[in-house]
Amino acid sequence: EPEVTQTPSHQVTQMGQEVILRCVPISNHLYFYWYRQILGQKVEFLVSFYNNEISEKSEIFDDQFSVERPDGSNFTLKIRSTKLEDSAMYFCASNRQGIGQGANVLTFGAGSRLTVL
Amino acid sequence: SQQGEEDPQALSIQEGENATMNCSYKTSINNLQWYRQNSGRGLVHLILIRSNEREKHSGRLRVTLDTSKKSSSLLITASRAADTASYFCALLNQAGTALIFGKGTTLSVSS
Numbered sequence: 004e005p006e007v008t009q010t011p012s013h014q015v016t017q018m019g020q021e022v023i024l025r026c027v028p029i030s031n032h033l034y035f036y037w038y039r040q041i042l043g044q045k046v047e048f049l050v051s052f053y054n055n056e057i058s059e060k061s062e063i064f065d066d067q068f069s070v071e072r073p074d075g076s077n078f079t080l081k082i083r084s085t086k087l088e089d090s091a092m093y094f095c096a097s098n099r100q101g102i103g104q105g106a107n108v109l110t111f112g113a114g115s116r117l118t119v120l
Numbered sequence: 121s122q123q124g125e126e127d128p129q130a131l132s133i134q135e136g137e138n139a140t141m142n143c144s145y146k147t148s149i150n151n152l153q154w155y156r157q158n159s160g161r162g163l164v165h166l167i168l169i170r171s172n173e174r175e176k177h178s179g180r181l182r183v184t185l186d187t188s189k190k191s192s193s194l195l196i197t198a199s200r201a202a203d204t205a206s207y208f209c210a211l212l213n214q215a216g217t218a219l220i221f222g223k224g225t226t227l228s229v230s231s
Contacts, residue, residue, distance in 0.1 A: 007162075036218075036219075038221075044223070045208075045221055045222065045223040045224065046157075046163065046208065046221040046224075047221075048213075048218045048219065048220055048221075051217065051218055058217060059215070059217040059218050061218070092160075094162050094163065096162075096163075102212065102216065102217055102218060102219055107151070107153070107168075107212060107219055108153065108165045108168060109163075109165065109219060110165070111162035111163045111164070112162050113161055113162045114160075114161065114162050116160075
C-alpha cells in the first residue's frame with residue numbers, strides 16, 4: 004500500500020538552528036499538508052500546499068516556517084530559527100483531490116520528532 | 121473554530137469489552153472522520169461518515185452521527201490489546217480548507 008515517507012524520524016537541534024523536515028507524499032497525490040503535535044497534546048494543522056503554493060495556513064505557521072516542493076517528489080518544512088517550543092512531532096499528509104472537494108481523507112506519514120535543546 | 125471534542129479523554133477496558141468514544145462539534149458539517157494514532161506514530165484514517173448518514177460500519181468499528189445533537193460516536197466491539205491507541209475525530213474548518221483534529225480519546229485495552 005502506498006505510504007507517505009518522512010525523514011528524519013528524529014532530529015535533535017540547538018535553539019536558533021535551522022531545521023528541514025522532509026516528506027515524500029504518495030506519488031499521485033496533489034495536495035500536501037503539515038501538522039504538528041506537541042507531546043501529549045492535540046494534532047494541530049500548520050499548512051496546506053497545492054500547485055506549488057500555500058493554500059491555507061494556521062496562526063502557528065508564522066514567518067519562521069516555510070514549505071517547499073523542491074522537486075517532483077519531496078515536500079519540505081523548514082523552520083528557520085528553532086525555539087524550544089518547536090519541539091514536537093511533525094506529520095506530513097497528502098491526498099489526491101484536496102480537502103474541500105469532498106474527498107478529504109488524509110494519508111499521514113509516521114512523523115518526524117524534533118527536539119530543540 | 122470548528123473542532124471536535126472527544127469524550128472521554130481516556131478509557132481503560134479489558135479485552136473483549138466494547139469501547140465507545142464520542143465527539144461533539146459546534147457548527148454544521150459535510151462529513152466527520154475518525155482517525156487512530158498508535159503511540160509515536162502517524163494518524164491512520166478509520167472511517168468517514170457523511171452528514172446524510174446516521175450509521176456506518178467497518179469491521180469491528182461502528183460510527184454513528186446525530187447532526188441534530190452535533191455529535192458522533194465511535195464504537196469498537198470486542199476490543200483487542202492492539203486497539204490500544206488514541207482516537208481522534210476530524211472535521212473541516214469553517215472555510216473548508218483544512219482538516220482539524222480534536223484532542224483525542226486515549227484507549228487502553230488490557231489483556
